[in-house]
Amino acid sequence: MSLPIEQYALISDCHTGALVGSDGSVDWLCLPRYDSSSAFGALLGDEDHGRWLLAPDDPTATSTRVYVDRTFLLVTRWVTSTGEVEVTDFMPHGDGRSDLVRRVRGVRGSVAMRQDLRIRFGYADAMPWVRQMEERGGNALLAVAGPDALVLRGPKLAASGHSHSGQFIVDAGETVDLVLSWFPSHLPDPGTLNVTFEMSRTARWWQDWARSYGHRGPYFEPVIRSLLVLRALTHEETGGIVAAVTTSLPEEFGGTRNWDYRYVWLRDAALSLSAFLGHSYVSEAQNWRNWLLRAIAGDPHDVQIMYGLAGERYLPERELTSLPGYQGAAPVRVGNAAVGQYQSDVIGEVMIALHEAREAGIKEDAFSWPLQRALMTLVEENWQRPDQGIWEVRGPERKFTHSRVMMWAAVDRAIRGVREFGLPGPVEEWERLRDTLREEIETHGFDEKRGTYTQYYGTDTVDASLLQLPQVGYCEADDPRMLGTVAAIEKDLMRGGLVCRYLTDPEMDGLPPGENPFLACSFWLVEQYARSGRLPEARDLMDRLVALCNDVGLLSEEYDVVAGRQAGNMPQALSHLALVQAADWIAKAEGEPGKADTRV
The missing domain is CATH 2.70.98.50 (putative glycoside hydrolase family protein from bacillus halodurans)
Structure with missing residues (x-):
């Protein structure tokens, strides 16, 4: 076993x-x-x-x-x-x-x-x-x-x-x-290998790469190990960043929430780019941007939420009979049906990442800005369409509040490309759309009775993805509406001191109920605490999360607080990049030099 x-x-x-x-x-x-x-x-x-x-x-x-x-x-x-x-x-x-x-x-x-x-x-x-x-x-x-x-x-x-x-x-x-x-x-046969030479050369390559990160702020060791994990998950030749090394490690032991994460999600890869840029790894960001431009080139209506390592588009999901599953958790899946989903938040993550690349000095070329304008056309034509959200629910499409905010962010970054960098575009039209999206979100995505932003329009439930609203500049972390949302997340989604993504419901996500707390969401709460002046709580939660790393500093996707063990695919890029961002915000809150907000 x-x-x-x-x-x-x-x-x-x-x-x-x-x-x-x-x-x-x-x-x-x-x-x-x-x-x-x-x-x-x-x-x-x-x-x-x-x-x-x-x-x-x-x-x-x-x-x-x-x-x-x-x-x-x-x-x-x-x-x-x-x-x-x-x-x-x-x-x-x-x-x-x-x-x-x-x-x-x-x-x-x-x-x-x-x-x-x-x-x-x-x-x-x-x-x-x-x-x-x-x-x-x-x-x-x-x-x-x-x-x-x-x-x-x-x-x-x-x-x-x-x-x-x-x-x-x-x-x-x-x-x-x-x-x-x-x-x-x-x-x-490739022949024999000079082991001593290759060992020395490989060690030197990793150490030279890690040496570029010179900051020794709080949580230095977990941060540098997390950045190394993100580099390891970045394919050397293509620049694509896989979400995890594995497929079908269960989110719930013995359950069916077993997915293949060995592909490049635009969302996760865009967030990885932010982590790299925030720590001076500009060449990695450049390589990822080049990968992105190749992968999504063509008709913007054909953009997918995920691709193969070289930008492959055909990733059909199938169940294997040759592998029984991790400790019996079946099915084992290869490919991922989410490839065919519409997830409108992805365009926001991509536009944010490309804007950060501009701010880092990566120049737009004859291809990159026209492609971003094409993505904006996709937003303009589909901004009223419901989607399946950041968590790739297999239930009906809905107007998820997080997705609507990420479309707002996509339009905002296009506007800033024009206003701050002199790039061409219909900026007045985009500004009207940005205002329309905000008005709609505040009207339909906020529950006045509970004082919280909601998971989707028409419900009073919350979702941990709402913790990203301050991260993308939609609101301030200490905005009363955000504080009310955080209080609801603490009340409804905390289990064993960690944060679950949402309250599982077969009618909402199309899957059997029940899953473990999601580590990236817990790091997002650390960041929220640090941003909103709750530094002792940020430190306390961060300490508990870092202690969940295994003996060599690796994190999976989720954590079973009852059994005291990691769950889901590992090592998970999203967990590690969220760790980096959380540590950066604690450093910023404590006044450490060299720490800047790379998300707004």
């Missing part, structure tokens, strides 16, 4: 990533991209769905693990009855290959290590043909199925049924390298 979600650590080469369990098993790896099919899928089943275990052959062994400073090189130190070893797991960056390296170094005494390798291509639907290869200076195991091939170089393994296993001894001062390399099966 797979481990608790928080017991996994990420290693990445900025093309894909592996999840390594605290037991030494690689239980999730899709090759060669995040959205490729899995070669190791035990995370969504058991060992027979694919894994690579490397651990001491000693049931009494204990382990601790850390990342090498400011990198995604994972070091696990095992202590056994006979000695100690360190296992360094990493994926080389920038070598043009797809490799996973596991270096074992003897620290003390003598330790017997064991391997269990079970390769299952195609989401555990393709059992490979495996054969031994004799090589000068070592052993190699070649596995092939259809378009995929893997070669493992290291200590020799023996077949046992549909797995390969073996044992080797590591003495103090000795180093043993294991290298797993993926390649298209119709091409030659």
